[in-house]
Amino acid sequence: xxxxxxxxxxxxxxxxxxxxxxxxxxxxxxxxxxxxxxxxxxxxxxxxxxxxxxxxxxxxxxxxxxxxxxxxxxxxxxxxxxxxxxxxxxxxxxxxxxxxxxxxxxxxxxxxxxxxxxxxxxxxxxxxxxxxxxxxxxxxxxxx
Numbered sequence: 001x002x003x004x005x006x007x008x009x010x011x012x013x014x015x016x017x018x019x020x021x022x023x024x025x026x027x028x029x030x031x032x033x034x035x036x037x038x039x040x041x042x043x044x045x046x047x048x049x050x051x052x053x054x055x056x057x058x059x060x061x062x063x064x065x066x067x068x069x070x071x072x073x074x075x076x077x078x079x080x081x082x083x084x085x086x087x088x089x090x091x092x093x094x095x096x097x098x099x100x101x102x103x104x105x106x107x108x109x110x111x112x113x114x115x116x117x118x119x120x121x122x123x124x125x126x127x128x129x130x131x132x133x134x135x136x137x138x139x140x141x142x143x144x
Contacts, residue, residue, distance in 0.1 A: 024052075025069070028060045029083055029090060032070060038080035067093050 031047045032039065045057045061081055064070040069090045072079040085093065102108045116124065 024056075024060050025064055025090065026087055028057065028064060029069060029085070029087060032081060032083035033086065035082070038073065038075075038082045040075070040078060040080055044081065064090075067097075069093060 027048055028044055031044045034047075035043065041054065041057050041061055044061070045052060045054055048057070061070060061072070065072055065081075067090070069083070069085040070081050071084045072081050099105055099108055113121065113124070
């Protein structure tokens, strides 16, 4: 694509770069994490670059709420919002959703693990070992 294609031709203003949904979600989560407490969608909108419409911010907040990445509570006729997850937590939610949508979880996990770098595989092993050593990680006996 040429520069002329992006602008619509000579003399036309350059269109702003279109952001992906994940990028907007990350920006909204970032704003919520910097918030002094629960905040309104208008508060979030004021802190985002690019002049997003209020309805766009509400859509993103609603999607994040459905993904359990943010919480909301009633405040009069609207809601106040709070981050329930950081970017790592949001990525983990996405990974779980992908895994939940597959028929053969074992095959997906095996394929994922075999594609890890040596360092990532070592990190995963360490994390699994740490989780197994935690007292809450012990499984309850069947039937109880």
